[in-house]
Amino acid sequence: MEYKKLKNHLIICGWKEDMEDILLDILRVAPDTDAENIVIVSNVEPERVEALKDRPQLKGLKFVRGDYFAETSLLRANAKTAKKVLILADTLESNAPSEVDSKTVMTVLTVKALCKDVYVCAEILDKKYESYLRHAQCDEIIFSREFSRRVLANTSATNGMSHIIYELLSQEKSRSRIVTHPIPSEYVGKTYGEFKRAFQGEPQRILLGILENTGSPNRIKMESLREAQKTSDVSQLIINLQKVKELEVNRPYLLPDDTYTIQKYSLAILLERVGA
Amino acid sequence: MKQEEILQKLSQIALFDELKEREADLKRLLDIIKIKSYPKGAVIIREGDIGSEMYIVYRGSVEIQKQTRAGDTYTVVKLKAENNVFFGEIALVDDDKRSATVIALEDSEFLVLNKEDFLKLGKTNPEIALPITQAIARILASRLRKTTMDMLTIFDALVNEIQS
Numbered sequence: 001m002e003y004k005k006l007k008n009h010l011i012i013c014g015w016k017e018d019m020e021d022i023l024l025d026i027l028r029v030a031p032d033t034d035a036e037n038i039v040i041v042s043n044v045e046p047e048r049v050e051a052l053k054d055r056p057q058l059k060g061l062k063f064v065r066g067d068y069f070a071e072t073s074l075l076r077a078n079a080k081t082a083k084k085v086l087i088l089a090d091t092l093e094s095n096a097p098s099e100v101d102s103k104t105v106m107t108v109l110t111v112k113a114l115c116k117d118v119y120v121c122a123e124i125l126d127k128k129y130e131s132y133l134r135h136a137q138c139d140e141i142i143f144s145r146e147f148s149r150r151v152l153a154n155t156s157a158t159n160g161m162s163h164i165i166y167e168l169l170s171q172e173k174s175r176s177r178i179v180t181h182p183i184p185s186e187y188v189g190k191t192y193g194e195f196k197r198a199f200q201g202e203p204q205r206i207l208l209g210i211l212e213n214t215g216s217p218n219r220i221k222m223e224s225l226r227e228a229q230k231t232s233d234v235s236q237l238i239i240n241l242q243k244v245k246e247l248e249v250n251r252p253y254l255l256p257d258d259t260y261t262i263q264k265y266s267l268a269i270l271l272e273r274v275g276a
Numbered sequence: 277m278k279q280e281e282i283l284q285k286l287s288q289i290a291l292f293d294e295l296k297e298r299e300a301d302l303k304r305l306l307d308i309i310k311i312k313s314y315p316k317g318a319v320i321i322r323e324g325d326i327g328s329e330m331y332i333v334y335r336g337s338v339e340i341q342k343q344t345r346a347g348d349t350y351t352v353v354k355l356k357a358e359n360n361v362f363f364g365e366i367a368l369v370d371d372d373k374r375s376a377t378v379i380a381l382e383d384s385e386f387l388v389l390n391k392e393d394f395l396k397l398g399k400t401n402p403e404i405a406l407p408i409t410q411a412i413a414r415i416l417a418s419r420l421r422k423t424t425m426d427m428l429t430i431f432d433a434l435v436n437e438i439q440s
Contacts, residue, residue: 230350232342234426238433 002076003039003062008083013068013107014090015042020052022088027057029177036060039077041068044092069106071114080115087122089144097125105129108136116218139217139249168271175274180211180267188266193258195268204273209254211267217249220265282306282334282387288360289332294407301404308393314380321364323377328391330364333357336384341377352376357384365412368394 003009010033016022019040027033039062040049049063066073068090079085087107089100101124111120121140122133133141154161168178187195192210199207213220224247228240252269253260283306287296295301311334314320321327323343333355340352340363355361366372368391398405 226344226346226348229344229346230348232352234429238429242433 003064003078006037006039006062006078007081009037009039009062009078009081011039011041011074011077011079011082011085012088013041013074013085014088014103015040015044015048015092016088016090019048020055020058023052023058023061024055034060036062038062039064039082041066041073041077042090042092043067069103069110071110074107074110074114079111079118082115082118084119084121085111087120089123089125101126101129105132105136108133108138112137117216119216137217176271177274178208179270179272180214181270183210183262183266183268187262188264190262191258192256192260192262195262196258206271208269208271209252210256210260210262211269212251212253212263213247213249213265214267215265220249221247223264279303279306282309282311285332285334285360285387289362290360291362291365291408291411293411295404301401304397304401304404305389308389308397310388310390312386312388314384314386316380316382316384318380320378320380320386321374321376323374325374327364327367327372327374330362330368330389331378332362332387332389333359334385334387337381338363338384339379339381341379342375343377349377354381365415367391369409369412 010026012022023035023038026038027035035058041064042049043065046063046065049061052058053061062077064073064076066076068074068087074085085107087104089104091100094100104122104124108120108122111118116137119139120137121142122138123142123144124130124133125145127143127146130141130143151162151165167174168176183195187198196207199205221244224244225241228244229237231237231240254269283299283302286292286302286305286309292302292305295305312331320331320338323341335357337354337356338361339354341349342352343349363376363378364372364374368389371391394405394408398409
């Protein structure tokens with residue numbers, strides 16, 4: 001199939017055995033997304049995708065059969081106008097981490113070559129591929145194995161830590177979740193302490209920190225580059241340009257000092273009661 | 277505007293340091309100085325234009341703006357008359373391609389020295405023009421030293437970048 005009219009959709013590259021659960025979780029945490037706006041690109045047998053559609057919530061799911069790292073497949077999924085591309089560590093055709101991660105890097109390169117403004121989130125198995133993904137301008141990297149290992153390590157030191165993390169992400173028992181919210185423009189340039197005070201009368205929401213450099217990485221980089229030039233001091237100019245080079249997209253900063261200055265393109269990280 | 281007030285102002289300007297004890301010479305300089313007024317927001321000089329006048333901020337304040345290579349405008353500094361500031365001094369010795377735009381932040385008055393008048397004064401009164409020209413030469417030498425340092429800073433940054 002070809003989906004040339006789709007816009008602002010989510011493309012999922014690759015396949016996982018628990019694909020149904022992944023899709024249902026996506027629909028649960030993003031209520032504004034429906035299956036009509038999700039395209040799976042994979043070499044999986046079409047019958048398995050059809051089987052997913054037995055679920056009423058997944059009825060409109062779209063599918064492009066082919067190599068997810070191939071430009072032709074991504075063009076058929078209309079990657080140029082997608083809102084986000086999520087690349088899974090797909091072990092359908094190979095279990096070798098190096099092969100799986102290499103395909104992921106190739107996919108990021110292909111998507112970014114088609115449209116550098118599309119937000120790309122990639123899951124990798126081996127952390128040594130992180131630098132390749134960063135060079136390929138990947139916007140967000142998920143280290144699923146590393147994440148599990150760290151949860152295990154934390155659990156050995158603190159009782160219940162895995163339950164806390166699971167609950168924060170699943171919202172199965174408590175009615176709270178971690179979310180990001182836009183920061184009102186009047187707080188840009190102000191301190192974290194001043195922003196924190198705005199939450200004092202809100203028991204339903206707790207401010208956890210700031211997510212820096214959010215939005216289109218390309219736009220942020222270009223704007224930062226323009227801002228960096230606004231000095232007549234060459235030493236300062238070089239410092240500014242180095243900062244642009246090291247700019248990290250979507251960098252979380254949990255519980256910063258009260259003196260921390262809130263930058264443009266930041267979001268507030270909140271723990272909030274569901275329905276607040 | 278009293279002549280004494282203007283003489284007092286001239287004696288406080290760094291460019292005329294060597295003349296500050298020489299009241300007769302300052303008065304001679306005063307003869308070729310014009311007073312210009314600009315309303316708030318007026319552009320006094322524009323970056324890239326060729327100019328032939330030097331300005332001393334006599335009353336009010338100005339903002340110095342520059343453009344980046346990307347064409348964005350930014351503020352370099354804001355200057356008040358109390359700080360005894362001047363700009364465009366290179367225009368006294370050469371046609372000056374203005375390196376920045378200067379805008380009046382409020383209704384302001386300037387003491388303006390024109391290149392042609394200054395060169396004429398230099399021919400008849402070299403004892404007045406020479407110390408001013410020397411002061412301008414010192415400013416240029418200082419800028420050249422800074423440019424050399426800037427080049428070395430850029431060179432070091434480039435080498436570091438290649439090494440990393």
